[in-house]
Structures are given as C-alpha cells and as structure tokens.
Amino acid sequence: xxxxxxxxxxxxxxxxxxxxxxxxxxxxxxxxxxxxxxxxxxxxxxxxxxxxxxxxxxxxxxxxxxxxxxxxxxxxxxxxxxxxxxxxxxxxxxxxxxxxxxxxxxxxxxxxxxxxxxxxxxxxxxxxxxxxxxxxxxxxxxxxxxxxxxxxxxxxxxxxxxxxxxxxxxxxxxxxxxxxxxxxxxxxxxxxxxxxxxxxxxxxxxxxxxxxxxxxxxxxxxxxxxxxxxxxxxxxxxxxxxxxxxxxxxxxxxxxxxxxxxxxxxxxxxxxxxxxxxxxxxxxxxxxxxxxx
Amino acid sequence: xxxxxxxxxxxxxxxxxxxxxxxxxxxxxxxxxxxxxxxxxxxxxxxxxxxxxxxxxxxxxxxxxxxxxxxxxxxxxxxxxxxxxxxxxxxxxxxxxxxxxxxxxxxxxxxxxxxxxxxxxxxxxxxxxxxxxxxxxxxxxxxxxxxxxxxxxxxxxxxxxxxxxxxxxxxxxxxxxxxxxxxxxxxxxxxxxxxxxxxxxxxxxxxxxxxxxxxxxxxxxxxxxxxxxxxxxxxxxxxxxxxxxxxxxxxxxxxxxxxxxxxxxxxxxxxxxxxxxxxxxxxxxxxxxxxxxxxxxxxxxxxxxxxxxxxxxxxxxxxxxxxx
Numbered sequence: 187x188x189x190x191x192x193x194x195x196x197x198x199x200x201x202x203x204x205x206x207x208x209x210x211x212x213x214x215x216x217x218x219x220x221x222x223x224x225x226x227x228x229x230x231x232x233x234x235x236x237x238x239x240x241x242x243x244x245x246x247x248x249x250x251x252x253x254x255x256x257x258x259x260x261x262x263x264x265x266x267x268x269x270x271x272x273x274x275x276x277x278x279x280x281x282x283x284x285x286x287x288x289x290x291x292x293x294x295x296x297x298x299x300x301x302x303x304x305x306x307x308x309x310x311x312x313x314x315x316x317x318x319x320x321x322x323x324x325x326x327x328x329x330x331x332x333x334x335x336x337x338x339x340x341x342x343x344x345x346x347x348x349x350x351x352x353x354x355x356x357x358x359x360x361x362x363x364x365x366x367x368x369x370x371x372x373x374x375x376x377x378x379x380x381x382x383x384x385x386x387x388x389x390x391x392x393x394x395x396x397x398x399x400x401x402x403x404x405x406x407x408x409x410x411x412x413x414x415x416x417x418x419x420x421x422x423x424x425x426x427x428x429x430x431x432x433x434x435x436x437x438x439x440x441x442x443x444x445x446x447x448x449x450x451x452x453x454x455x456x457x458x459x460x461x462x463x464x465x466x467x468x469x470x471x472x473x474x475x476x477x478x479x
Numbered sequence: 480x481x482x483x484x485x486x487x488x489x490x491x492x493x494x495x496x497x498x499x500x501x502x503x504x505x506x507x508x509x510x511x512x513x514x515x516x517x518x519x520x521x522x523x524x525x526x527x528x529x530x531x532x533x534x535x536x537x538x539x540x541x542x543x544x545x546x547x548x549x550x551x552x553x554x555x556x557x558x559x560x561x562x563x564x565x566x567x568x569x570x571x572x573x574x575x576x577x578x579x580x581x582x583x584x585x586x587x588x589x590x591x592x593x594x595x596x597x598x599x600x601x602x603x604x605x606x607x608x609x610x611x612x613x614x615x616x617x618x619x620x621x622x623x624x625x626x627x628x629x630x631x632x633x634x635x636x637x638x639x640x641x642x643x644x645x646x647x648x649x650x651x652x653x654x655x656x657x658x659x660x661x662x663x664x665x666x667x668x669x670x671x672x673x674x675x676x677x678x679x680x681x682x683x684x685x686x687x688x689x690x691x692x693x694x695x696x697x698x699x700x701x702x703x704x705x706x707x708x709x710x711x712x713x714x715x716x717x718x719x720x721x722x723x724x725x726x727x728x729x730x731x732x733x734x735x736x737x738x739x740x741x742x743x744x745x746x747x748x749x750x751x752x753x754x755x756x757x758x759x760x761x762x763x764x765x766x767x768x769x770x771x772x773x774x775x776x777x778x779x780x781x782x783x784x785x786x787x788x789x790x791x792x793x794x795x796x797x798x799x800x801x802x803x
Contacts, residue, residue, distance in 0.1 A: 197614075302498065304737075305734070305737045305782050305786060306737055306778070306779075306782060307737050307738075307740045307741035307744060307778065308737075308738070308741045309741050309744055309745060310741070310744065310759065310778065313763060314502070314505050314506065314509055314763075315505065315509075316509075317508075317509030317510055318505045318506075318508045318509035320509070321508040321509050321511065322508060402621075406623050409623065410623065410625070410745065413625050413745075414748065414760060431625070431626065431629075434629050435625075435629060435749065438629055438632045438633050438636075438637060438650075439632075439636075439637065439650070441633075441637045441638070441641070443633060443637075443638070446629050446630070446633050447630070447633070450626045450629060450630060453623070453626060454618075454621060454622050454626060457621040457622070457623070458617070458618060458621040461617065461620065461621050462617070465617070
C-alpha cells in the first residue's frame, strides 16, 4: 500500500534512480573517476580548461579535472550527510519520544531549547557553536580536529536532533492517547517497552521523512560552511561539494562558467532528489493525506 | 489582550538577558577575545590589554564579566573595535540600515508573489498550474541562496555583458566604487539581484503555506454556508476564504524572520553588500568581541520581538483564540 503510493510519485521514483546512480558512481570512484584527487589533467597549460575530451567538465585553477573532483567531493558530502543524519535521528527519536511521553519539566526544557535554536539564523548558530565546541578542550577526543570531517559530523548531529525531536514528540503526543497504548499499559507494559515496541514503530513514517530532511540539511550546511571558509579541510587536496561550490564564487567574475555551474548543479540535484524522496515518503506513509491529482 | 502583551513584554527582558548571557559565554569560549586582541594588536602594552579586558567585561568569572559588559552596554559606553579601534555604533547603524532595506524589499517582493502563487495554485487543486507552482516551489526550496546568487551573477553580470555589451545589474556593493552621496537609482539597481535571491526562498516557502492554508479553508463548512447565502464567488473567496487563510500564514511569517535573516547573511556576502551579514562574518573572522556583542543583541532582540508579534497577531486575527 505504502509502496504503491510511493511509486505513484513519479518525481520521487526518478530521484531514487538518480541518487542510486550517484551512489554507485561515488562508491566505485577508483573506476569512475578519471584522475586522482590531486592529479593534473595534462602538462601545463592545463588550468581553467573549458570542458573537452580529456576533461569532461573542464579543469580548475591548478589543472585538476572537475569531473573527478566532483566524484570525490560528493563522496565526502554524502558521508557527512548520511552519518550526521543517522546520528541526529537516533538522538532526536530518543529525546523526542521521552519528551512527548513523559511531558512535564523535561518536555518544557527540551522544547524551549529547540525553539531558541531554531528561531536563530542558522548560519550564525552554526558558526558560533562550531568555534565554541572547538574551543572546549575536553571534547577533543570526541570531535577530533576543528577542520576534520568528524568534527563537522558531530557538529551537525548536535544541531540536527532538534528538528527530529520536535517531529517525534508531536507524533508521540498524538499516539499516546490512543487505545492500543492504553491497552499495552493495562497489561502492565513498562514505559520503555511501550516507547520501543509501540510508539517508535508507529512513528516510522515521520521518522523516515525527518531522516531525509536531516541528510539534505547536513549536505547543504556543509556546503554553506565550506562556502564561507569554515568547512572541513580534508587535507592533501581532498575535497567536498562545499569546497567546490566555494571555488565557484571565485570563478564567477573571471567567467569560467563550468567551475561555477557544475558544482552548483550537482548540489541542487542532490538536494532536490532527496527532498522529492522525502516528500513521497511522507505521502506514502501518512494515511490521512489524500493525494490530490 | 493588553495585559497579555504587557506580560509577554515583561518576560522578554529576562529572556533577552539570559540568551545574551549564553551568547556571551559562547563567544568567549569560541573566539577567545583576549587572544584575538593580542593577535590583531601585537604591540599592545600590558596596560592596554588590561584596559581592554576591563571595558569589555572579560573577567575570568563569566557571571561577573557578563554583568560588567551589560553595565557598559546599557549605559551606551560601548568599547571600540579591536581592529583600528573604531566606534562600533556608526558601523552597526549603517549595516543595519542596509540590511533592513534589503530585507524589507525582499520580503515584500517574496510575500506578494508567494501568496499570489499560493492562491493561484489552491483555486484549482490538482490542476496543471497547481502542479507547476508546487514543483517550482520545491525546486526553490532545494536551492541554497548562495547557489542562486552565483548563478545570477554569472548570468546577469558576466555573461550579459559578453552577449550584449553592458552588464544588466551590478554584482557587488550598494554603490559603484567611488560613488559619494545618495543616488536612489544606483542603489535600487544594486539591490535587484540580492533582493531576488532572498525573495526566491520566501516565494517558495510562502506559496506552499498559502496553498495548504487556503485549501483547508476552502474545504471548511463556513465556506459552504457563505456560498449558500447566495453571495458572489469573488466575495466568498475574499471575505471568507482569504481572510481566514491568511491567519496561519501571518503567524508563520513572523516566526520565519530568523530564516530570512539567515538568507540575508549568506546573500549579502556573495554580493559584497555591506549589511549585517558582512559585518558579522568579518567581525567573527577576526574574533572582534566589541563588534560582535551588539550585533548579537540586535539579532536576539529582533528574534524575540517577532516571536511576540507572531503570538499577538495570531490572537488578534483569530477571534477563536482567547488569551488568559
């Protein structure tokens, strides 16, 4: 039933195919990338080449193939997106379900904190928190260096759970008054059992939707941070989608359109595909929604 | 109603103090103001550094330091910036004025077009124009502002001049370099691209809100009642439909100011537009504590203000809500 509804969302099906192709390309980067991450295309002059046979999407300022670098960049961005998405969903489910189920003081505090963070301009919070977490020395073993990919994942996980917690809390609040929860309680099920066996499985639809949106927002946030020079510096010329989009800024006024266009397009396509998948998941798993059209 | 507003206002002040205290701690840990001062002014004497710590309230004890800073802040005895020791308020004032101008322009354009598109889509749910508006809004939400900014710059500034000989819209600043004094035409021309970059996001969000809100209203009982009274369809739509559909949208609009400011910060930087965003990023990059704190206070205060506005407008517009 849910599957049928998902498949009837045509854009989402196309998105699944595009994302699958992308993941395969990225996973098989030793075969699909034509050059190494730091390798130049040919002997100089090789910088700022426009797209051609030996560099399909052109080259950057020091002669590296943009097509290959996009593959390496998307790999880093997808890792960041998926890991921080999963971690934030795990934390968000835990905190959201406890807040919704227990209510009271804990619920109040969590929701106030969430409101506070979500009301603030996101980039400002992200930058200030980034520096603050980087400045606390006893967190170093968990977060790693300020410029590492691990740090970025931890940072996004610290933020990402809030949106998820809000969704899960709403779902739990709606579910906990239902008869089957009452029945479970009547036969003596513990709270933890009810959360684990009844509340979370029944919220799986919204949780999946929240997962897709946290993956997108992590990918976009990484690009935003990198765009302003606060992103991960993987070292050794390694790259991320954000770093490539950041280079686009410098390429605009000099008119090297390929350096601006292709990274931007890749980012938009990824964001759009995951958003479409999330939208279709919402339609498919929410029985109250009647799809118009 | 008045009592509710007054009570909320009374609560806003302790909230403001609490949140700025958190910001103060975050900035002190994150940017290390004393170290930044020494980095920017390597030849500062011990006495200068001690004075810097004193006027900025950078006491090792956070609570005492914060109240020291707060005392200076409310008596308008603001410390000077660490780089070049400039006055903070003139810079902040200019940045604020530029940002408000851009923000108001972008939100007006965005909300008018967004609401219009939302209504346009909701009148024929499931029709071709509904699908078109929805898809466009979806694409708009998925494009981060800096991406559209870069593509706009590439198209309207760089390639336009290659194809047609002159640039259509300038890509940076408020005025061309060397311009002195006020010139409305030039100013508007410089605002076109940033305005549309921010407006795209607003249009995408609001057309979706408006569509779903109007659809809810159109399916409600009182719409049928209104029709059954025999008044014209246009009157039903405007008097009963739109007015009720706007209630949730107004609330969301006020709550959404944080997101709009976020978009402005990013957009300003791509277009080198001297507003709050550029001010923040350059001050943050240098760890300029005297510049950062007043900026943060303005942002926190405006966030709280618009939150309050959202609640009040909701209660004021919707007679079903009673405030205790």
